[in-house]
Amino acid sequence: MIKPDLSVNIAGVQLKNPVMTASGTFGSGREYGEYLDLNQLGAVVTKGVANIPWKGNDGVRVAEVYGGVLNSVGLQNPGIDEFIKKDIPFLRQYDTKIIVNIAGRTLEDYCQVVEALSHEDIDMLELNISCPNVKEGGVAFGTNPQMVHQVTSEVKRRAKQPLIVKLSPNVTDIVEIAKAAEAAGADALSLINTLLGMAIDIRKRKPILGNVVGGLSGPAIKPVALRMVYQVARSVKVPIIGMGGIMSGEDAVEFLLAGATGVAVGTANFVNPAATTSVIKGIEDYLIDQKESSVNNLIGKLK
Amino acid sequence: MIKPDLSVNIAGVQLKNPVMTASGTFGSGREYGEYLDLNQLGAVVTKGVANIPWKGNDGVRVAEVYGGVLNSVGLQNPGIDEFIKKDIPFLRQYDTKIIVNIAGRTLEDYCQVVEALSHEDIDMLELNISCPNVKEGGVAFGTNPQMVHQVTSEVKRRAKQPLIVKLSPNVTDIVEIAKAAEAAGADALSLINTLLGMAIDIRKRKPILGNVVGGLSGPAIKPVALRMVYQVARSVKVPIIGMGGIMSGEDAVEFLLAGATGVAVGTANFVNPAATTSVIKGIEDYLIDQKESSVNNLIGKLK
Amino acid sequence: MKSKTTGIVLENHEIAKGIYQMKLAVGDTAKEAKVGQFINLYLPRRDLLLPRPISISQISIGEGTFKLVYGVVGKGTKELSKMKEKEGIPFMGPLGNGFKVDEGVKNHILIGGGIGVPPLLQLASELKGNISVYLGFREEPFLVEEFKKYSNQVLIATEDGSYGAKGDVIKLLDENPPEGEMVYSCGPKPMLKAVADWSRAVDINAQLSMEERMACGIGACLVCTCKIKDEGLMKWQNKRVCKDGPVFLRDEVVWND
Amino acid sequence: MKSKTTGIVLENHEIAKGIYQMKLAVGDTAKEAKVGQFINLYLPRRDLLLPRPISISQISIGEGTFKLVYGVVGKGTKELSKMKEKEGIPFMGPLGNGFKVDEGVKNHILIGGGIGVPPLLQLASELKGNISVYLGFREEPFLVEEFKKYSNQVLIATEDGSYGAKGDVIKLLDENPPEGEMVYSCGPKPMLKAVADWSRAVDINAQLSMEERMACGIGACLVCTCKIKDEGLMKWQNKRVCKDGPVFLRDEVVWND
Numbered sequence A, B: 001m002i003k004p005d006l007s008v009n010i011a012g013v014q015l016k017n018p019v020m021t022a023s024g025t026f027g028s029g030r031e032y033g034e035y036l037d038l039n040q041l042g043a044v045v046t047k048g049v050a051n052i053p054w055k056g057n058d059g060v061r062v063a064e065v066y067g068g069v070l071n072s073v074g075l076q077n078p079g080i081d082e083f084i085k086k087d088i089p090f091l092r093q094y095d096t097k098i099i100v101n102i103a104g105r106t107l108e109d110y111c112q113v114v115e116a117l118s119h120e121d122i123d124m125l126e127l128n129i130s131c132p133n134v135k136e137g138g139v140a141f142g143t144n145p146q147m148v149h150q151v152t153s154e155v156k157r158r159a160k161q162p163l164i165v166k167l168s169p170n171v172t173d174i175v176e177i178a179k180a181a182e183a184a185g186a187d188a189l190s191l192i193n194t195l196l197g198m199a200i201d202i203r204k205r206k207p208i209l210g211n212v213v214g215g216l217s218g219p220a221i222k223p224v225a226l227r228m229v230y231q232v233a234r235s236v237k238v239p240i241i242g243m244g245g246i247m248s249g250e251d252a253v254e255f256l257l258a259g260a261t262g263v264a265v266g267t268a269n270f271v272n273p274a275a276t277t278s279v280i281k282g283i284e285d286y287l288i289d290q291k292e293s294s295v296n297n298l299i300g301k302l303k
Numbered sequence C, D: 001m002k003s004k005t006t007g008i009v010l011e012n013h014e015i016a017k018g019i020y021q022m023k024l025a026v027g028d029t030a031k032e033a034k035v036g037q038f039i040n041l042y043l044p045r046r047d048l049l050l051p052r053p054i055s056i057s058q059i060s061i062g063e064g065t066f067k068l069v070y071g072v073v074g075k076g077t078k079e080l081s082k083m084k085e086k087e088g089i090p091f092m093g094p095l096g097n098g099f100k101v102d103e104g105v106k107n108h109i110l111i112g113g114g115i116g117v118p119p120l121l122q123l124a125s126e127l128k129g130n131i132s133v134y135l136g137f138r139e140e141p142f143l144v145e146e147f148k149k150y151s152n153q154v155l156i157a158t159e160d161g162s163y164g165a166k167g168d169v170i171k172l173l174d175e176n177p178p179e180g181e182m183v184y185s186c187g188p189k190p191m192l193k194a195v196a197d198w199s200r201a202v203d204i205n206a207q208l209s210m211e212e213r214m215a216c217g218i219g220a221c222l223v224c225t226c227k228i229k230d231e232g233l234m235k236w237q238n239k240r241v242c243k244d245g246p247v248f249l250r251d252e253v254v255w256n257d
């Protein structure tokens, strides 16, 4: 049998397959590059980077919960200058797309990062307005449609590469938020970021995380993520990158059927460093089994 | 060692222990009564009941997901008249509190149920404005603070028993919703109802649930539930009943420490029909181990 | 007080492609079982919370055992198939109502499809009178020899014709019309619907064992309902397959579309 | 390309109350291990997603084995303690930097607390020169006889005084001051902080093996950081215990509050 075609096009960028890394779980690929061939990936989405270095949150930053992980890293990053110097040249060695995830506390922060990247050889920008782990900015931008519109349009005006806006699931109406981002010029949407959660150490009678609350990721959130992707896919025209608990090719196929053009793998990397490649393989196996010639035949094709 | 005191007081109602059943997972106790002694429970919270019989949703109503369950029962119930005739007398045989969960599609529906119950021998009312499985009413009431305020105050005016308002987690700001319910006269709050989720059968390329989307319950949602209980407990004065993924006494203790005065056990009943009693035992064991004389020493006592 | 108990696996092996038979030591619980009932099995995998309903295929009160026959169709049955002798598996049951056996009936027609075949075996062993058995399988049949112990009319159809007649049980019934006063049937919904239509056409009463996804398994959660006719104003109501069923009378069942 | 691999359990038994020793066949992976490194173990329980970091307590290149010694403190280590001979357990590693062994150092001081003791055993076996060992335990000590193979100064303290001196290792150090040029220490954070203060006071350099909760285990996710001094403007930065550590120089570590 002929190998099925896995390539997808997201906002004009052609990816060899729909599988990318979820921001923040994969660094800039340097470490995981020892465990898998980065050339295989549709794209590497890098850890959120801000205009200046951030130290991130204090204290315990991770807690394990049933079928999931809580994290409160708080966007520790070396700042955009260091990132441009070290990480872009590293990733450019590989035949994969580079998507840079952008963090900020203020509108100006975001704009500075985007401007610093304007002449860099990267493929897309992913605007993170949904991090639950920083007090200012982050999620505050992502839960209010007006704010989403404002920050998206300001960033879009300055962006030289296609702009993905990453949405927070901690909202009453994801469709309203998605539409606001689309109306403001987003070229694609990615969802979901983590759900805000908490865990308590009952012996110490203290929250486990230093930051008290953190972002929930992993298989536990998959049903919520899938529902949101499904709802948003039916309401916007721009392509969607789906994520949240994808552990296998079968999970990824659920997201594609629900309407995602791309998928990202996050927490699964912690369980298996080669999770991304096994997801790619799993999608291919499914297509072969279903006698489909192209992954594009799945996207949004829910009966 | 002296047995620790497990009794708690919720809005003037004294419960022998903080453990109740989560509405909809336990019917009116008739079936589970064959598997455990209902006298042991702090309270039985009955399946949502409306002014008239409802048939509920068509098609597959349950799907299993990682560490959780999706349901789309859609509030099938025999109507308040039948309920009053059969279920209240049944439950009154037992030495446990009766909390009647109330469903409705309109404000009038709710009011009719509350009025029908006004002379009945029950202990509390639980107003469900958070069911994700019915199109009209239900969750629509529970996601908008003005609506929450309106429906709560209308119901409260008619209620002869203390009123618990059950909150939906599918909102941007749970604290705002909780405050609206409190301001409108709620005597207690219960949270969380299910998170809206979805699952897809990738062979059939169809949603598993007949209703496409459904409510996610079980351990998968515990971190979100705990976070919301924690946030709400710090923002309102009325007592809170916490639920969402409680499988063990240790899980329950997390909710108590986060600020819940009572806890409810739902999905765990499906895994073990005697889950409620093992949660009670687990809380007691914890108190003994921690040399605490009363469960009240835990409530909200997070360092 | 009833409770979840643990059965001990005595045997667990493949009896046809993708079909396993498990013999479970259940002690005195065997005495409580009625033909057509099921048990709910709980799996060791912690990501899988819900119990798996499996019919009791054979009951031995003497041995204190149940035999279950199940097809590996998903994560849970896959997990079951990996269980080894002496391992314990928690279960609830027997659950449900079971088939109604009327002493007055002398000629019985048993119609099973795929993984609906197993519960009919215990039924065949208990029925008095003449028994005709019609079994349909996708590919490799199973339990056929066992049925032959209780009936000398065991007819088989397979979808691919690799064994017995090619086609489904309805074709088999049309080509070999049975005589009898009661049909007992278990299998996938489309087959049950076809059996309902067929039996109505030939005017033989029928009991159908329905299948639905379950959660509590004991009648409390209302996730496993199927539409059952109702004399009242509502014309039909949703009844619980786990508690009011799994066996319903043909004329009670309201079929979706 | 590196990958997650599967170790085979050769032994797994309790060596002191709540403390288990597991011997794992890891084949050629043993050749890659350096003293003070750890491996990340993945558990069969599907609700537990994250790997458990456990130090390599003994390396045998000849046998192709690691010995691990771990305390049962929670769900994951409980699960580990139930594993039987011949079972496979997936792991990644060896991970982390390990202790730095300087040929110039002749007198070594090893200070371990509780489940921080195990990695010091491999160290004791590799160091050349004179070795003093100070071990603190809550109650029942373990690995003491093994340490005595490599050192004739093995001093023990227990919190309840049931074995060796009563109190903690710092008291032990104060009462039996060692001589040496390098301290190697592993244990709970408060102990490490105390060792840092003590060693600074007596002016002996120290290497500390830090502990943090982990996710990726290879340096990508930044959940396992600890504060490390930095020459630059920021004064300190968060470094990764899994990749830049677990061993840091005493004078690099910035202690929280």
Ligand SMILES: Cc1cc2nc3c(=O)[nH]c(=O)nc-3n(C[C@H](O)[C@H](O)[C@H](O)COP(=O)(O)OP(=O)(O)OC[C@H]3O[C@@H](n4cnc5c(N)ncnc54)[C@H](O)[C@@H]3O)c2cc1C
Residues within 6 Å of the ligand: B063, B064, C038, C050, C051, C052, C053, C054, C055, C056, C069, C070, C071, C072, C073, C074, C075, C076, C077, C078, C115, C116, C118, C119, C210, C211, C212, C213, C214, C246
């Ligand atoms: C009363 C009753 C008796 C049954 N008796 C037998 C029997 O004797 N032999 C046999 O092989 N099968 C029988 N089944 C079907 C059997 O329960 C399913 O094949 C099994 O639950 C599938 O589990 P899984 O984890 O492998 O599949 P998955 O698809 O991974 O299961 C996911 C979820 O869906 C449920 N589910 C999936 N398919 C079915 C189904 N067909 N019916 C009910 N729930 C389903 C599962 O229980 C689980 O909750 C019976 C079902 C019912 C309701």
Ligand SMILES: Cc1cc2nc3c(=O)[nH]c(=O)nc-3n(C[C@H](O)[C@H](O)[C@H](O)COP(=O)(O)OP(=O)(O)OC[C@H]3O[C@@H](n4cnc5c(N)ncnc54)[C@H](O)[C@@H]3O)c2cc1C
Residues within 6 Å of the ligand: A063, A064, D038, D050, D051, D052, D053, D054, D055, D056, D069, D070, D071, D072, D073, D074, D075, D076, D077, D078, D115, D116, D118, D119, D210, D211, D212, D213, D214, D246
């Ligand atoms: C580099 C390193 C080496 C270690 N070496 C050993 C050793 O040789 N022997 C030994 O007994 N223990 C060692 N530990 C500690 C060991 O990792 C924890 O005791 C273990 O992870 C607890 O898991 P649990 O599931 O039993 O506890 P739980 O509390 O149920 O675990 C919940 C989560 O918290 C994490 N966690 C809990 N306690 C710790 C801890 N103290 N350190 C890191 N993560 C923790 C778990 O990994 C898990 O992700 C080491 C830790 C690190 C970082």
Ligand SMILES: Cc1cc2nc3c(=O)[nH]c(=O)nc-3n(C[C@H](O)[C@H](O)[C@H](O)COP(=O)(O)O)c2cc1C
Residues within 6 Å of the ligand: A022, A023, A024, A025, A047, A048, A069, A071, A073, A075, A101, A128, A131, A166, A192, A193, A194, A216, A217, A218, A219, A221, A243, A244, A245, A246, A264, A265, A266, A267, A268, D215, D221, D223
């Ligand atoms: C440790 C960790 C760090 C993360 N950091 C970021 C980040 O910097 N920027 C961002 O947009 N999302 C971040 N996320 C969210 C993930 O990219 C992803 O949206 C989420 O984890 C859901 O996917 P998963 O369930 O596959 O992990 C992070 C997630 C984790 C677990």
Ligand SMILES: Cc1cc2nc3c(=O)[nH]c(=O)nc-3n(C[C@H](O)[C@H](O)[C@H](O)COP(=O)(O)O)c2cc1C
Residues within 6 Å of the ligand: B022, B023, B024, B025, B047, B048, B069, B071, B073, B075, B101, B128, B131, B166, B192, B193, B194, B216, B217, B218, B219, B221, B243, B244, B245, B246, B264, B265, B266, B267, B268, C215, C221, C223
């Ligand atoms: C099958 C099912 C039916 C439910 N029906 C109701 C209901 O009628 N009214 C209501 O307020 N909540 C209902 N719920 C929500 C539960 O009461 C509870 O809030 C939720 O399941 C979270 O708790 P858990 O994780 O312990 O199940 C239902 C939940 C399930 C699983």
Ligand code: FES
Residues within 6 Å of the ligand: C213, C214, C215, C216, C217, C218, C219, C220, C221, C222, C223, C224, C225, C240, C241, C242, C243
């Ligand atoms: S499974 Fe709960 S009512 Fe049938």
Ligand code: FES
Residues within 6 Å of the ligand: D213, D214, D215, D216, D217, D218, D219, D220, D221, D222, D223, D224, D225, D240, D241, D242, D243
């Ligand atoms: S555990 Fe991921 S960086 Fe250390």
